Amino acid sequence: MSAVLSTDGKTANGFRRLDGAFVYLRTMALFVLAWYVGSLFVPSKLLLPSPLAVAVALRDTALNGELFGNALISLARLAASVVGAAAIAVPLGLLMGRSRLWNDLLELPVEMLRPIAGIAWIPLALYLFGIGHRLPLFIMFYTAFFPLLIGTAAGAATVDKRLIAAARTMGLSSPRIMWRVIVPAALPAILVSARLAVAASWTAVVAAELVGAPNGLGYAIEYYRSMLSTPTVMAFIVTIGLLGFLTDKGLRLLSRALTPWARTGAAR
Amino acid sequence: MSAPKIRLEAVSKSFDASVVVEKLSLDVRDGEFLAIVGPSGCGKTTVLNMLAGLEKPSSGAMTLNGRPIEGPGAERGVMFQDYALFPWRTVRGNVEFGLVYGPAGQALSPAQRAERVERTIEMVGLKGSQDKYPHQLSGGMRQRVALARLMASEPEILLMDEPLAALDAQTRVILQDELLRIWGQDRPASERRTVVFITHAIDEAVFLADRVAVLSSHPGRLKQIVDIDLPRPRGDETRRSGAFARLSQSIWELIREEAYRATMN
Numbered sequence: 001m002s003a004v005l006s007t008d009g010k011t012a013n014g015f016r017r018l019d020g021a022f023v024y025l026r027t028m029a030l031f032v033l034a035w036y037v038g039s040l041f042v043p044s045k046l047l048l049p050s051p052l053a054v055a056v057a058l059r060d061t062a063l064n065g066e067l068f069g070n071a072l073i074s075l076a077r078l079a080a081s082v083v084g085a086a087a088i089a090v091p092l093g094l095l096m097g098r099s100r101l102w103n104d105l106l107e108l109p110v111e112m113l114r115p116i117a118g119i120a121w122i123p124l125a126l127y128l129f130g131i132g133h134r135l136p137l138f139i140m141f142y143t144a145f146f147p148l149l150i151g152t153a154a155g156a157a158t159v160d161k162r163l164i165a166a167a168r169t170m171g172l173s174s175p176r177i178m179w180r181v182i183v184p185a186a187l188p189a190i191l192v193s194a195r196l197a198v199a200a201s202w203t204a205v206v207a208a209e210l211v212g213a214p215n216g217l218g219y220a221i222e223y224y225r226s227m228l229s230t231p232t233v234m235a236f237i238v239t240i241g242l243l244g245f246l247t248d249k250g251l252r253l254l255s256r257a258l259t260p261w262a263r264t265g266a267a268r
Numbered sequence: 269m270s271a272p273k274i275r276l277e278a279v280s281k282s283f284d285a286s287v288v289v290e291k292l293s294l295d296v297r298d299g300e301f302l303a304i305v306g307p308s309g310c311g312k313t314t315v316l317n318m319l320a321g322l323e324k325p326s327s328g329a330m331t332l333n334g335r336p337i338e339g340p341g342a343e344r345g346v347m348f349q350d351y352a353l354f355p356w357r358t359v360r361g362n363v364e365f366g367l368v369y370g371p372a373g374q375a376l377s378p379a380q381r382a383e384r385v386e387r388t389i390e391m392v393g394l395k396g397s398q399d400k401y402p403h404q405l406s407g408g409m410r411q412r413v414a415l416a417r418l419m420a421s422e423p424e425i426l427l428m429d430e431p432l433a434a435l436d437a438q439t440r441v442i443l444q445d446e447l448l449r450i451w452g453q454d455r456p457a458s459e460r461r462t463v464v465f466i467t468h469a470i471d472e473a474v475f476l477a478d479r480v481a482v483l484s485s486h487p488g489r490l491k492q493i494v495d496i497d498l499p500r501p502r503g504d505e506t507r508r509s510g511a512f513a514r515l516s517q518s519i520w521e522l523i524r525e526e527a528y529r530a531t532m533n
Binding site: 162 | 352366370
């Protein structure tokens with residue numbers, strides 16, 4: 001009985017997913033069409049190349065390996081800096097969310113640093129790190145850090161008190177309660193903040209690589225701008241959009257797999 | 269008569285300016301099923317939270333086996349009114365929680381733990397639902413998970429806060445019977461666990477308990493302790509008996525006036 005129900009559910013889901021894909025395609029098609037018509041009215045191909053020219057540039061950069069090479073470098077930098085930021089921000093956020101002392105200690109510096117955009121540090125970082133891997137890594141780390149810290153702290157602070165009380169009456173020690181109750185209860189909030197951190201880091205990757213890196217998607221955009229090759233610039237922009245979309249999709253799937261109980265919020 | 273299992277001596281509790289419980293003195297005997305009833309606002313839940321060690325009394329003394337109660341402990345298991353199940357753990361994950369991460373299962377091997385968890389799940393009638401999450405269960409089933417989680421750790425004392433309040437009438441009757449069976453009403457009194465059971469339902473208190481402590485409200489004070497001398501094991505005959513109706517009626521008369529006042533205000 002339940003097997004039949006779940007099969008039916010899956011089929012219905014499959015159809016809905018197809019519908020969703022169709023909506024995406026239709027919207028994209030409309031957008032590309034509007035772009036094409038627009039490009040007919042702009043006389044200079046330098047200002048607005050047609051989607052066709054961009055598609056050709058995409059194909060060429062893909063074939064000569066430039067696209068994947070630069071995308072891979074940017075992706076690796078993004079992953080390294082977000083993972084690094086999470087390794088520090090999540091434990092710190094848990095402490096801030098659960099301990100008055102830590103919250104009082106960290107709140108002021110955090111609230112003062114948080115409004116400063118990561119890219120504002122680029123000039124200083126240029127002096128400190130020069131051009132290379134370290135500058136974009138630093139900028140993206142900084143950008144990912146605060147959404148993760150604030151999201152984790154908020155998630156940890158709002159854990160259902162009754163669940164903690166239940167664990168206490170079962171005689172669990174405080175470290176065990178942190179690890180077995182607070183962390184899983186805050187996990188949906190942590191995963192949402194991870195999505196925000198990754199999205200913010202994608203916006204920072206371009207700015208940081210534009211100035212401070214010898215390779216990567218941001219660097220490629222700047223390079224082809226100086227070559228006056230707008231179609232190639234657009235090809236890299238499209239690639240960033242696509243990668244941003246795909247990483248978010250991946251994180252959503254990860255959330256769903258890690259928190260099957262959370263039917264709203266993070267899992268959707 | 270043996271020393272009491274739990275003793276409350278002139279226990280008071282106030283939050284800010286309002287006195288919730290005032291000078292409550294009460295003994296809970298070893299192996300007895302004690303029900304606490306009273307109109308809303310009598311501080312029933314506060315009394316239970318203090319016994320659980322989750323709240324401290326403002327004044328007075330509370331002892332367990334002669335030693336003061338200073339915080340929560342695994343020897344006192346609690347079943348919360350709204351179940352407080354861990355939503356990220358399956359039925360099995362919830363039931364085994366105290367055994368795996370608390371002191372209750374320290375002496376057991378993993379195989380013994382698993383065996384006890386499966387046995388407890390079977391006992392509350394949840395066999396086949398071990399791998400479901402709480403949000404996939406009905407209210408009655410969640411109730412059973414909470415009961416199984418409480419029973420799996422085999423605490424000396426069971427503290428239960430309106431555990432059957434959220435259920436429909438039929439499920440409630442069935443779970444009352446099951447609760448008595450699990451508590452051990454078929455066994456000799458010396459082998460039973462000690463239960464403190466909070467409820468607002470007088471008939472439920474009379475059906476389940478050896479003694480019913482009736483509280484008055486605003487502030488919560490002990491009004492009277494009523495001995496329930498209905499024979500055990502109890503079942504549907506008990507519910508139909510004249511003695512059952514008379515006891516329920518007499519307790520109702522004790523709190524009727526206040527219950528009306530609470531409802532009308």
